[in-house]
Amino acid sequence: MVYTCIPLLHCLELGISKEEALEVLQIVRREASGEESQRSVGLPSVRKYTALELLEQEHAQGSIITFCSALDEILGGGVPIGKIVEICGAPGVGKTQLSIQLVVDTQIPECFGGLDGESVYIDTEGSFIVDRVMDVAHAAVQHCHLIAEAGQDEVQLEAAQAFSVSSILSRIYYFRCHDYVELLAQSHLLADFLAEHPKVRIVVIDSIAFPFRHNLEDLSLRTRLLNGLAQQLIGMANDHGVAVVLTNQMTTRFGPVQSTLVPALGESWGHAATIRLILRWEGKLR
Amino acid sequence: NIQSIKEILCLSGPDLQRLTKLSSSDVRYLHKTVAAVVKNDPVVTALQMYNEECPFPTQNRKLSMGCPVLDLLLGGGIPLMGITEIVGESSAGKTQICMQLCLSVQFPRSYGGQEAGAVYICTEDTFPNKRLQQLIALQTMLRADVPADIVNDIKFGNNIFIEHVADVESLNCCISKRLPILLSRGLIRLVVIDSVAALFRCEFGASDSIAKAKCLQKFGAMLHHLSHRFSSPIICVNQITDAINDSYLAQSDFGLSGKVLPALGLTWSNQLLMRLMVSRTQFCVEGAFPGDESALSSGIVQRRMEIIFAPHLPQSFCNYMICTEGVRGMQKTGI
Numbered sequence: 001m002v003y004t005c006i007p008l009l010h011c012l013e014l015g016i017s018k019e020e021a022l023e024v025l026q027i028v029r030r031e032a033s034g035e036e037s038q039r040s041v042g043l044p045s046v047r048k049y050t051a052l053e054l055l056e057q058e059h060a061q062g063s064i065i066t067f068c069s070a071l072d073e074i075l076g077g078g079v080p081i082g083k084i085v086e087i088c089g090a091p092g093v094g095k096t097q098l099s100i101q102l103v104v105d106t107q108i109p110e111c112f113g114g115l116d117g118e119s120v121y122i123d124t125e126g127s128f129i130v131d132r133v134m135d136v137a138h139a140a141v142q143h144c145h146l147i148a149e150a151g152q153d154e155v156q157l158e159a160a161q162a163f164s165v166s167s168i169l170s171r172i173y174y175f176r177c178h179d180y181v182e183l184l185a186q187s188h189l190l191a192d193f194l195a196e197h198p199k200v201r202i203v204v205i206d207s208i209a210f211p212f213r214h215n216l217e218d219l220s221l222r223t224r225l226l227n228g229l230a231q232q233l234i235g236m237a238n239d240h241g242v243a244v245v246l247t248n249q250m251t252t253r254f255g256p257v258q259s260t261l262v263p264a265l266g267e268s269w270g271h272a273a274t275i276r277l278i279l280r281w282e283g284k285l286r
Numbered sequence: 287n288i289q290s291i292k293e294i295l296c297l298s299g300p301d302l303q304r305l306t307k308l309s310s311s312d313v314r315y316l317h318k319t320v321a322a323v324v325k326n327d328p329v330v331t332a333l334q335m336y337n338e339e340c341p342f343p344t345q346n347r348k349l350s351m352g353c354p355v356l357d358l359l360l361g362g363g364i365p366l367m368g369i370t371e372i373v374g375e376s377s378a379g380k381t382q383i384c385m386q387l388c389l390s391v392q393f394p395r396s397y398g399g400q401e402a403g404a405v406y407i408c409t410e411d412t413f414p415n416k417r418l419q420q421l422i423a424l425q426t427m428l429r430a431d432v433p434a435d436i437v438n439d440i441k442f443g444n445n446i447f448i449e450h451v452a453d454v455e456s457l458n459c460c461i462s463k464r465l466p467i468l469l470s471r472g473l474i475r476l477v478v479i480d481s482v483a484a485l486f487r488c489e490f491g492a493s494d495s496i497a498k499a500k501c502l503q504k505f506g507a508m509l510h511h512l513s514h515r516f517s518s519p520i521i522c523v524n525q526i527t528d529a530i531n532d533s534y535l536a537q538s539d540f541g542l543s544g545k546v547l548p549a550l551g552l553t554w555s556n557q558l559l560m561r562l563m564v565s566r567t568q569f570c571v572e573g574a575f576p577g578d579e580s581a582l583s584s585g586i587v588q589r590r591m592e593i594i595f596a597p598h599l600p601q602s603f604c605n606y607m608i609c610t611e612g613v614r615g616m617q618k619t620g621i
Contacts, residue, residue: 090552091555091558091561092561092594092595092596096597125368125559126367126368126510126559127345127368127597128344128345129345129597129598130332130336130344130345130346131361131362131598132597132598132599134336166333168332169331169332169335170331170332170333172331172333173329173330173331174330174332174335174344175325175329175330176342176344177325178511178514181292181295181296181324182325184295184321185295185320185324185325186321186325188295188320189322193329210556213503213556214503214504214506214507215507221296224298228298250552250556251552252551252552261552
């Protein structure tokens with residue numbers, strides 16, 4: 001679904017005149033009334049929403065809990081569907097851990113507060129180690145079993161039976177991208193994959209920084225590619241009702257007095273994600 | 287005038303439309319077709335990875351450290367794909383651990399090895415060959431888990447390739463030219479660089495941090511690429527620097543509470559899969575091991591190996607000793 005709004009500034013960006021912009025708007029309005037014929041051609045249909053409808057839709061979408069109450073609170077209940085969450089942090093702070101936790105938590109049955117969904121994990125660094133995923137899955141299964149035992153609810157007991165480590169592992173789809181070209185290719189194929197697997201509720205890319213930080217000298221190309229990628233991901237998040245989680249590295253910004261740590265990939269990238277989480281160490285705690 | 291698949295993928299839909307005059311749905315189709323050529327692996331689930339049914343190599347297996355206690359700490363050993371750093375003060379045992387890995391890689395897969403040799407790149411002192419010969423002679427003692435005839439069949443010395451490298455240029459040359467040949471011929475499945483810090487500290491001054499970071503990134507990327515292509519771990523030895531007051535910021539990057547920092551900074555740390563820190567403790571072990579009476583009147587210094595970060599392991603540590611036959615982890619006895 002495309003939410004139409006073409007302000008004047010935008011058409012200046014596109015390099016078209018105001019007349020052309022008005023023409024485009026008229027075409028779009030005409031298409032909105034002829035929705036049925038558009039669907040068969042495969043063009044996206046257009047609807048107009050009020051702001052209230054959008055807000056209600058957002059709340060209804062659901063979110064994925066992290067099992068860490070402090071994090072869930074900051075996120076407003078968990079990682080939200082339909083949005084992009086970026087997790088930044090220094091090496092070892094727990095970005096991959098959180099990513100793995102999320103692809104497991106997405107699968108928690110609805111009666112336990114989860115989404116009963118499937119997960120996509122796109123690995124660009126080679127840090128997805130199955131043993132660890134097994135541990136996390138095992139803990140989640142234990143957790144649900146405990147709740148079911150305590151509550152003795154029929155639905156929960158049945159769901160807990162079906163929720164096993166192997167069922168969890170079998171519903172995590174793993175993709176390995178070795179460089180940014182493969183990642184770009186993957187993002188083109190992802191929309192179809194999500195259409196074929198409608199139960200997927202989360203897409204994790206760990207990490208988005210790694211492939212874009214070496215062998216890519218041309219920074220303006222990098223900005224362009226990242227922006228394009230972000231747009232595609234937002235589109236997918238909305239069209240298929242998935243949460244998108246990206247992990248990013250930190251880099252040093254040299255200042256006049258002292259240096260600070262900032263998320264990598266540049267200033268303009270900072271606007272791509274809806275929510276940006278920065279994980280830091282406080283002494284020995286995270 | 288579009289020359290390659292890479293260019294097609296790097297151009298956005300609207301840009302391609304302008305260049306090729308195709309419609310938007312045709313451009314979408316073009317993107318997808320090209321993408322399918324680049325990413326033609328079938329879809330894989332985590333369960334298939336666990337059952338080793340995956341068509342491409344994944345991060346399942348590990349290289350044994352040659353000691354069951356250390357392997358337990360590390361969840362099996364060193365992951366096969368990626369750069370593992372061993373950082374620590376001098377005399378902590380980094381070189382000893384590296385030499386032990388150069389031997390354990392030569393064992394059969396069923397005993398945690400990779401049935402291939404190793405390259406040991408020295409940047410500082412000359413390679414401690416005498417110690418290596420001593421370790422080779424005592425392998426049956428260290429690896430009591432392996433039948434003696436299998437151990438004796440392995441020609442350990444023949445499979446360790448030693449390179450001495452004095453500057454960054456020669457290191458780059460070695461990595462870009464010599465390593466790929468040895469790796470593609472299956473002669474080696476382990477690369478040790480002892481040490482990375484020494485070279486980079488010498489050649490780059492305090493004001494060259496940006497150039498140094500770029501160089502480290504390029505270097506890390508080359509190693510990363512080789513490691514993944516050939517499922518061969520790269521072990522990089524790093525030194526520590528003292529943490530001075532205004533590097534509080536840097537310390538907070540690593541969750542370290544001590545007064546030391548790994549050298550080489552954040553750029554390098556971002557390239558690592560796993561970081562292990564080794565140190566000397568102030569404790570000694572009275573000669574508890576048979577056959578080790580020679581070393582022992584004052585007791586062997588206890589050392590500690592700590593996992594600073596790893597994607598699959600919690601932060602934990604294990605004490606170890608350096609015996610004549612090699613590095614041995616010490617089991618935690620109940621307190």
